[in-house]
Amino acid sequence: GAGVSQTPSNKVTEKGKYVELRCDPISGHTALYWYRQSLGQGPEFLIYFQGTGAADDSGLPNDRFFAVRPEGSVSTLKIQRTERGDSAVYLCASSFSGVTGELFFGEGSRLTVL
């Protein structure tokens, strides 16, 4: 597609449930990022992939969060045992390379944990 695609756009779940959020980056972009944006805040870095490997996962808040990118394109952010504090918009971005340049963001997946 022309831009970064994220699904679902909205996800409502109950506390304790498992959630998967999907990101389809711009074709040809080798670098992929996940950010989390809480209400009224700027995006916070979660994890960065260069190709298939997670080059930096230092932003993941705890071990309930995990992300994969098995074929170097689509990525899935996985959240186990969701908590109300996980409610936020999860943004995916991609760039041509991970060294420099513009990040292209998707529209995000809004997660609400009841």
Add this chain to the structure above:
Amino acid sequence: QQQVKQSPQSLIVQKGGISIINCAYENTAFDYFPWYQQFPGKGPALLIAIRPDVSEKKEGRFTISFNKSAKQFSLHIMDSQPGDSATYFCAASGTSGTYKYIFGTGTRLKVLA
């Protein structure tokens, strides 16, 4: 040291006026300073960016002013238009992890018609 402080939190400007948003950082390793524009329900989109080897960069109605010694940079929107009403985020990143943008908390701009 990793924070980027942004002000004001919100801003109301008359059509045709100048909108000014300020950011300050602490980490001298930062060397790339983008501004992102975000409309409701959309992801942030790059507006303009600067590196510290220049003090100013202009693209159309948008200008970044950069003060390396003060560790501050600002966005100026000239001839502000109602279509500019959005949330603006400054950000910073460094060569050791250019991908890891540190974002400010955002400025909600409203331009009155």
